[in-house]
Amino acid sequence: MKPTDLHACTVIDIHNHVWAKDGELDRDRAMSLLKAADCLGIDTVCVSLPLMTESPTPEEFRQANDMVFEALEMSDTFRGFCFVNPGYAEESVAELERCIVRHRMVGVKLYHQYRICDPALRPVMDYAAELGVPVLMHAAKLRDSANVARQPRVSHAEHFLKAAHMFPNTTLIQAHIGGGGDWEWNLRVLEAMPASAKYFIDISGSVVDAGIIRKTVATLGADRVLFATDGIMEEGIGKLLEAGLSEEQLQHILSRNAERILF
Numbered sequence: 593m594k595p596t597d598l599h600a601c602t603v604i605d606i607h608n609h610v611w612a613k614d615g616e617l618d619r620d621r622a623m624s625l626l627k628a629a630d631c632l633g634i635d636t637v638c639v640s641l642p643l644m645t646e647s648p649t650p651e652e653f654r655q656a657n658d659m660v661f662e663a664l665e666m667s668d669t670f671r672g673f674c675f676v677n678p679g680y681a682e683e684s685v686a687e688l689e690r691c692i693v694r695h696r697m698v699g700v701k702l703y704h705q706y707r708i709c710d711p712a713l714r715p716v717m718d719y720a721a722e723l724g725v726p727v728l729m730h731a732a733k734l735r736d737s738a739n740v741a742r743q744p745r746v747s748h749a750e751h752f753l754k755a756a757h758m759f760p761n762t763t764l765i766q767a768h769i770g771g772g773g774d775w776e777w778n779l780r781v782l783e784a785m786p787a788s789a790k791y792f793i794d795i796s797g798s799v800v801d802a803g804i805i806r807k808t809v810a811t812l813g814a815d816r817v818l819f820a821t822d823g824i825m826e827e828g829i830g831k832l833l834e835a836g837l838s839e840e841q842l843q844h845i846l847s848r849n850a851e852r853i854l855f
Contacts, residue, residue, distance in 0.1 A: 601843065601846060601847070602635050602636075602846065602847040602851075603633055603634045603635050603636070603819065603846045603847060604634075604635065604636040604638070604818075604819060604846065604847045604850040604851070604854070605629070605634050605636065605637045605638060605819060605820055605821050605825070605828075606638045606728070606765070606794055606818045606819065606820045606850050606854075607638065607728060607765075607767055607768065607794045607796050607818075607820035607821070607822050608625065608637050608638060608639050608820070608821060608822060608823060609639055609640060609641060609642070609822070609823060610622045610625070610639045610640075610641055610659060610660060610663040610670075611641065612641065612656070612659055616659070617659040617662045617663060619662075619666070622639075622663050622666060622670075623666070625637060625639075625823075626666065626667050626669055626670075628825050629669055629825070630669075632825055632826070632829060634669075634821075634825065635669070635847075636669060636671055636850075637669055637670055637671070638670075638671045638672070638673055638698065638699065638854075639660060639663060639670050639671070639672060639673065640660060640672065640673035640674070640675050640701035640728075641656040641657070641659050641660050641675060642656070642675045642701055642702075642703040642730070643656055643675065643677075643703065644703060644704070646705065647677060647679055647705060648677045648705070649677075649680070650677075650680050650683035650684075650687070653675055653676050653677055653684075653687060654687060654690075656675050657672075657674055657675060657687065657690075657691055657697075660672045660673075660674075660675075660691075660697070661695060671697070671698045671854070672691065672695075672696075672697035672698065672699075673697060673698065673699040673700060673701040673728060674687060674688055674691035674692055674697045674699070674700055674701065675700075675701040675702075675703070676688065676700065676701075676702070676716060677705050678702065678705070678706050678710075678712050678713045678715070678716045679705060679706065679712060681712070681714075681715040681716070682715075684715065684716050685715050685716065685719050688700065688716065688719055688720070688723065689719075692723050692725055693723065697725075698725060698854045698855070699725045699726045699727070699728055699765075699854065700716065700720050700725060700726070700727040700728065701727075701728050702716075702727060702728070702729045702730065703730045704730050704743045704745050704746045704747075705745065706745060707745050707746075707747045707751045708727075708729045708731075708747040708751045708752055708754075708755040708764065709747070709751045709752075709754035709755040709758055710745075711758075713755075713759075714758075714759075717755075717758075717759040717762045718759075718761075718762070720762050720763075721759070721761035721762040721763075725763070725854075726763040726764070726765050726792070726853045726854070727762055727763065727764055727765065728765040728767055728794075729747050729752075729764065729765065729766060729767060730746065730747070730767050730768075730771075731746065731747045731748060731749075731751075731752070731766045731767045731768065731771065732746050732748065732768070732771050732772050732773040733748040733749065733773040733774040733775070733777050733778050734746060734748075734772070734773045735773055735774060739772070739773075747766075748773075748777075748778060748781075749766070749777070749778040749779075749781035749782050750781055752764060752766050752782075752785075752791065753781065753782075753784060753785060756785060756786060756789035756790070756791050757786075760788075760789070760790070761790070762790065763790040763791075763792070763853050764789075764790060764791050764792070765792045765793070765794060765818065766778075766791070766792070766793040766794070767794055767796065767820075767822070768794060768795075768796040768797035768820070768822055769793050769794070769795055769796075769797060769804065769808050770795065770796065770797030770798065770799035770800065770801070770804055770831070771796065771797035771798070771799070771822070772797065772798070772799060775797075775799060775801070775804060776807070779807060779808060779811045779812075782811055782812060783811060785812065791816060792816050792817070792818050792849065792853065793808065793812060793816060793817060793818065794817075794818040794819070794820035794822075795808065795817060795818065795819060795820055795828065795831070795832060795845070796820035796821050796822035796824065796828055797822060797824070798824055798827070800827050800830070800831045802834075803835075804831060805817075805831055805832055805834075805835035805837070806835045806836060806837070809835070809837060809841060809845075814837070814840075814841035814844045814845055814849075815844055815849060816849070817844070817845045817849065818845065818849050818850055819832065819845050819846045819847070819850070832845065832846075
């Protein structure tokens with residue numbers, strides 16, 4: 593498959609973002625994302641606005657999701673993921689009801705406030721399973737002390753293994769295999785992921801090491817890998833097309849897997 597062939601097939605970027613500027617949606621940045629998607633042949637861009645502070649309040653995460661609503665009104669290309677802080681269990685469940693049931697967002701976005709296997713996530717995970725939507729969790733296997741200090745509760749592959757057993761009815765997405773840290777360690781751990789687990793991993797991230805996509809597919813199978821760019825669209829497409837995968841594998845990664853869990 594050549595880059596120009598992306599325009600001939602359905603492409604779903606399952607992990608991307610819109611952002612705030614001066615307390616409001618940065619519409620210029622959102623428009624740039626739409627233009628890039630159009631140029632590159634990406635049909636659907638799933639966006640959220642995660643907050644990276646230690647414990648965002650319900651008011652703060654509702655405001656973030658309101659900006660996602662505004663972005664969704666800009667184009668049908670955008671589909672929304674609802675960001676919440678599971679530490680506020682009742683408010684988070686209410687926000688999922690508002691965003692997903694009433695306003696048709698298609699997934700849940702979690703950041704590093706809690707690990708994916710923390711029991712505090714139970715209400716959010718159970719409600720996501722009831723609604724039939726995936727939970728996309730920020731993840732990395734960090735090595736350097738500065739990043740570990742900034743994200744002490746970031747999730748990695750071992751945490752996803754635990755979460756797959758704790759929340760067997762919830763569809764889990766491990767974000768950006770190439771998001772920094774030791775991606776090969778992640779893959780070695782994920783060899784133990786049960787075949788029955790509702791688990792997926794996305795290919796986004798700034799790391800473009802040779803073989804990263806091919807090894808991910810070899811470890812997990814193409815039916816568990818999702819196309820995503822997390823704002824780095826050209827590199828995301830390039831490392832996928834470089835991976836030497838079959839046409840069928842590419843189709844699964846570009847859209848078929850996402851269609852199974854989103855629509």
